[in-house]
Amino acid sequence: MANQTHTETTSKITGNNTLYDVVIVGAGMSGSLLALSLLKQNSQLNVLLLDENAQRVNHSASIVPKQTQREHSNPSFDGRCIALNAGSVDILNGLSMWSDIKVNAQAIDQIQVSDKGYFGAVELTPESKKTAFGYVVELQHVGKILSNALAAFSSLTTLYQVKLDNIQQTLNSVTCELSNGQSIEAKLCVGADGSNSQVRELANISSTNVAYQRSAIICNVSCSEPHHSVAYERFTTSGPIALLPLTKNRYSLVYCVEGDQAESIAGLPDSQFLAELQKTFGYRCGLFEVAGKRDIYPLNLLKTTKPIAHRVVCIGNAAHSLHPVAGQGFNLGLRDLFVLAKVIAESDIEQIGSFAMLNHYWQCRAKDHHRTILMTDSLVRVFSNQYPVLSLPRNIGLQAMSLFPFLSQPIIEQAKGQFDLFKRESLS
Structure with a gap:
């Protein structure tokens, strides 16, 4: 259950050598919403949700924003x-x-x-x-609602205050070696562990990180x-x-x-x-x-060339971390987990984590990733500078959109984020 104590969860894992269908590393918003989306579509899936932090929200307790340092990595269920x-x-x-x-x-x-x-x-x-x-x-406000929803699923196991130390990928499964000495075997490992993703690093998923200064x-x-x-x-x-x-x-x-x-x-x-x-x-x-x-x-731009590896996939900030201009980052990550859950639900149980399944996922997501990242980065570079040569064209553009509303339609459509998420795109 989602409200198991750390001791109860550890006992369950060590006692049963369970092969999990999906292990999700990172129990913040993206990881927890992925777990919920998976279990809503198939409540029999064997899902493990783990995090290096203590449990942030307990469904039986009130939510208290986590006190943080002024400069820190993003916590999930705080006052943001x-x-x-x-x-x-x-x-x-x-x-x-x-x-x-x-x-x-x-x-x-x-x-x-x-x-x-x-x-x-x-x-x-x-x-x-x-x-x-x-x-x-x-x-x-979201944390307690999400915790309550997850608590309804007995096939969900949670494990907190453990770090992912290593990943071993074999033909039919992936083994996650944890800081407490446990080894967890799963068909698929999902990295939902933020921009400093340990999953991304251990699976050798290439990425670039550009600081905006x-x-x-x-x-x-x-x-x-x-x-x-x-x-x-x-x-x-x-x-x-x-x-x-x-x-x-x-x-x-x-x-x-x-x-x-x-x-x-x-x-x-x-x-x-x-x-x-x-x-x-x-x-x-x-x-x-x-x-x-x-x-x-x-503020940084982090992006992966392709956020998949053998039986491993990264979603949300583990796959892309964007500038907050236009508020696209979390919404892009939410589309990631929604599509991943849908692709898993439509796959045969033995196909979870396979190359075909992960490739299908990336076919569905590639265009959205590229479009949203390009739009966000372009806005930052065009507007956040002091070059006079760009000032006149960009302001003429803004004024034109004000006079001719149809010119702003692509921006409005991107802002709304209502896309066909399952249209396959040619990657050739």
């Missing part, structure tokens, strides 16, 4: 927020989670994009006023004016500033700054921090009045 696009809402609705999540979610009905110091600006609005671009939700300051803020369900993306020479509407008339702030200035800006007293933010962002949403706890995340 995520923007869920319409496609992700569809996926969560299919998992019977959305109705519970929506109670604490704030709709995004419009996105305003502007470029500091220039005339270009555009307002993006869905075709139907009844359909939001997406929603913003605090992860601490920027950091994001993350916190919640409130303003003097109501947000009216509007999200803002303001491009500056140091990077974008995103304001995502939250419940109780708050915003989730993503404030990108030069990497060597992040600590000094984040460490300012609240009044000075808000003044600095006001000077950079402007007055589109009124006066900034309150700022919450601030955290810093260095």
